[in-house]
Amino acid sequence: MYLFFKISILSLPFIVTGCISSPKNTTTIKYYSPPQASSQTATILGDVYDRKYVADTIAFVFAVDKKKVVDGYNKLKEPLILPAGEHDLQIWCGRGAFNYTNLVKVHVEPNKRYQVGYELNPNKQEGCVFWINDLEAKKPVTELVNGVELWRANPITYQPIQEFLEPRPNATQGYTVPITIINKMGTR
Numbered sequence: 001m002y003l004f005f006k007i008s009i010l011s012l013p014f015i016v017t018g019c020i021s022s023p024k025n026t027t028t029i030k031y032y033s034p035p036q037a038s039s040q041t042a043t044i045l046g047d048v049y050d051r052k053y054v055a056d057t058i059a060f061v062f063a064v065d066k067k068k069v070v071d072g073y074n075k076l077k078e079p080l081i082l083p084a085g086e087h088d089l090q091i092w093c094g095r096g097a098f099n100y101t102n103l104v105k106v107h108v109e110p111n112k113r114y115q116v117g118y119e120l121n122p123n124k125q126e127g128c129v130f131w132i133n134d135l136e137a138k139k140p141v142t143e144l145v146n147g148v149e150l151w152r153a154n155p156i157t158y159q160p161i162q163e164f165l166e167p168r169p170n171a172t173q174g175y176t177v178p179i180t181i182i183n184k185m186g187t188r
Contacts, residue, residue: 029159032067034081041083044114044132046076055096059118059130062101063090063160073155084110092155093118093128093147099155100128100147103164112136 035041046060060076061069065088069080073092086107093100098120108114117140118130128147131140148165150158 032064042112043079057095059093062092099150
């Protein structure tokens with residue numbers, strides 16, 4: 001009986017600390033509220049490649065200036081109104097469980113129409129690159145930006161990124177790395 005009492009008293013701190021939990025991440029998501037259409041605004045569209053038997057390939061504006069676009073995934077074919085000026089657009093590109101995102105800097109001119117351009121698995125390399133096209137001029141207005149992979153990420157629950165993400169190279173990208181072979185004696 002004494003041993004049982006001793007074990008019970010000694011195990012009490014472990015039981016109590018097991019009940020203590022860390023606070024949840026309660027960061028609130030800030031949402032983008034588009035301005036009313038005017039002579040000082042422009043529009044941007046997402047892009048989708050509809051497929052019959054496999055998952056659609058999509059690209060859309062996920063966030064504007066670090067503020068999430070409400071229902072951007074479901075409204076990618078509808079024009080999103082942007083005020084004229086410099087913006088950081090977070091683009092979301094993907095097919096099925098393979099999703100990529102990053103920030104694109106763009107200068108939006110008034111009364112223009114833009115669209116997200118993308119290439120999934122460019123040059124037979126895994127990944128996604130995206131850019132912004134001017135629909136009237138039919139040319140890109142931004143540089144190519146490499147997306148960073150988000151395996152099985154859900155665009156409905158995901159939070160906007162706060163800074164540009166540098167993609168990590170991997171073995172399947174085919175980068176050439178110069179290698180010097182040194183024998184066991186240390187000479188070339």
